[in-house]
Amino acid sequence: MNVTLKYFASIREAIGQGSESVHTQATTLDALRDELIARGGAYAEALARGRAVRTAVNQDLCDGAMALSDGCEVAFFPPVTGG
Amino acid sequence: MTFSVSIQTQDFDVSQELAALRAGDARVGAVCSFLGTVRERNDGSSVASMELEHYPGMTEKSIAAMMDEAKKRFDIYAARVIHRVGLLHPEDQIVFVAVTSAHRGESFKACEFLMDYLKTQAPFWKKEVTPEGARWVDARVSDDQALARWGIQAANTFAA
Numbered sequence: 001m002n003v004t005l006k007y008f009a010s011i012r013e014a015i016g017q018g019s020e021s022v023h024t025q026a027t028t029l030d031a032l033r034d035e036l037i038a039r040g041g042a043y044a045e046a047l048a049r050g051r052a053v054r055t056a057v058n059q060d061l062c063d064g065a066m067a068l069s070d071g072c073e074v075a076f077f078p079p080v081t082g083g
Numbered sequence: 084m085t086f087s088v089s090i091q092t093q094d095f096d097v098s099q100e101l102a103a104l105r106a107g108d109a110r111v112g113a114v115c116s117f118l119g120t121v122r123e124r125n126d127g128s129s130v131a132s133m134e135l136e137h138y139p140g141m142t143e144k145s146i147a148a149m150m151d152e153a154k155k156r157f158d159i160y161a162a163r164v165i166h167r168v169g170l171l172h173p174e175d176q177i178v179f180v181a182v183t184s185a186h187r188g189e190s191f192k193a194c195e196f197l198m199d200y201l202k203t204q205a206p207f208w209k210k211e212v213t214p215e216g217a218r219w220v221d222a223r224v225s226d227d228q229a230l231a232r233w234g235i236q237a238a239n240t241f242a243a
Contacts, residue, residue: 009136009208010219052222052241059141061204075138075206079222079239082137082166082207083119083178083198 001070003032007046008077011053014046029055030064032074052079085161086154088146090137092169094176104163105183111160115190116181117198123173125220128213133220135168135177138206142166149200156233157193159184164197166207199229203237 005020012018026032033055036043047053056075057066068074089095097118105111121133150162165179180197184190209220227237 006138008138008206009210054239056138056141056206059138059144061145075141077138077206078208078219079241080203080206081209081220081222082135082205083202 001068001072003068003071004073005036006073006075008075010078011046011076014042016042024068027068028064029057029062029066029068029074032068033064033076047076053077054079086147086150086163088143088150088164088166090139090142090166090168092167094167095165095179097176097179100163100165100179101181104161104181108160108183110185111183112185113187113190114181114183115187115194116179117194118176119178119198121171121173121175121177125211128211128215130173131212131214133171133209133211135171136208136210137166137168141206145205146201149197149204152200153182153193153197156196157182157184157189159189159193162193162197164201166201166205168207196233199226199233200235202226203230203239 003022003024005022007015007018024032024035026035033047037047054077055062058072101114105114123129146164153162160183162182167177180194182190182193203226210217211220222240224240227239230237
C-alpha cells in the first residue's frame, strides 16, 4: 500500500527530510518501522528499537500494533516538548 | 466559540482573550488561566532563543480532543488554548490556557488538567539556542508524572 511518512524535530534532522511517500508491504506500524530501519544509515539510527520514538497514524497517537491502510499518514517523532 | 484552539506565530493579548472567553455568559463566576513564557535559562544553560516546531493538523486535533476530555471531567462553560510556534525569545509568551465555570474549583482543575495533558501529548518540539550551540529540549519525566495524577498514561518519556 501507499503511505505518506512524516518526520519531526531531531528525527527529521537525522533523516534529512520531513516527508516522503513510500510503497510498503507492511500492514502494521511496527512492520513499517522495521522496513525503514532496514534501510540502514540515518533511518536505522533515528528509528532504532530502544530509542524514544513516538508514532501517529492519520494524526492520532498510536502504538506499533496499529494497522495501516492504503493512503494513510504515518508520523515518527521524539517525545513532545510543547507548552 | 466556546471551546477553541489556535496555533499561531503571532503574539496574543491575554486581557482580550479573557474578555472574549467570558463575554455574554453571566453564568460564569470563575475564570482561570495559565500563561507559559520563555525563560532565559533551561537545563543548566542560558537560552538566547527557542524555535517551536509542530505537526500541522495533528496539533489542533489533539488539543481539541483534550478540551473534549476536560469538558467531560469538569463542569466548565468555555475554554481557550493558544500555542505559539516559530522563533521565540526570553520573556515571550508561548502558551495560554483559560477556562470558565460557575465556581473556581472546576476551572482551576480544568486549567491544570489541560496544561498537564498538553505538555505530554501535543505534538510540539522546542529547539533552543544556547552558548554551547543549538539543542533539542528533552521531555521531562515529571511531566509524565503530572498527567498520571489525572489517571492518564502519558507514555511520552520512554524508549520503544
